[in-house]
Amino acid sequence: MSSGKKNSERLIKKYPNRRLYDTQTSSYITLTDVKQLVLDADEFTVIDAKSNEDLTRSILLQIILEEEAAGAPMFTSAVLSQIIRYYGHAMQGMMGSYLEKNVQAFTDIQHKFTAGAGGLDAKPFSPEMWSQFMNVQGPMMQGMMNNYIEQSKNLFVQMQEQMQNQSKSIFGAFPFPVPPVPPVPPTDKK
Incomplete structure (x- = not known):
């Protein structure tokens, strides 16, 4: 990322009272305003006003949560469950x-x-x-x-x-016991 693009990126500060402050416009904004920034493809970063922790992902997830709860969700419960299952998984x-x-x-x-x-x-x-x-x-x-x-x-x-x-080629040299493969029952085709 070039320094010119970094300087033009909008900075939004989140205060302990959960209010969002847009430093470019010197005004408080709402999640709806942040959503509009996303829709307009405006680059921005949200930071915690006290700790300077980057909260951008957290704010974007809040917007997704509101959109999902608002009416016509994009993700089914099954898809969300599958996504959750991948957390902590090797994949x-x-x-x-x-x-x-x-x-x-x-x-x-x-x-x-x-x-x-x-x-x-x-x-x-x-x-x-x-x-x-x-x-x-x-x-x-x-x-x-x-x-x-x-x-x-x-x-x-x-x-x-x-x-x-x-994995087999890497760990194949180790003397791990191989479990037996169960036989496949014959199928009757008529």
Whole structure:
């Protein structure tokens, strides 16, 4: 990150009374205002006014929590449960990277559609425009996303297999007992 970009980054201080103070505008702001900064792609950092601890992730998670509770949640309970299960798991770091890359790929697809719709000067689609677009192009987009998800799933399985193979090659020299493999029952095909 260049020093010029770092200096233009907005600094928001969070005080013990849970109020947020925007140092650029010299005014108190709400989580809704912070959400608007995110929507406007404004760079910002939220710090604790007393300890200078970076609270940006915590504030972003608060915004996600409010959005999830507000009506049409993006994550199902099953997805949230799966995400929680990865905390403390050996795959935690890889899962974070995997999710980040998938969200970035989805964002790239959105930008390509926006650019293709009106050239380089095009403004981003509004939520209403995306809704209309998805109503018309929904089946095609669903097919594209299903293909992308299937490819991602296959890549993830390949990565797991590679890790298992690497583990076997690293630890294969050690005399660990190998558990017997249970026989597979025959299947009757008629």
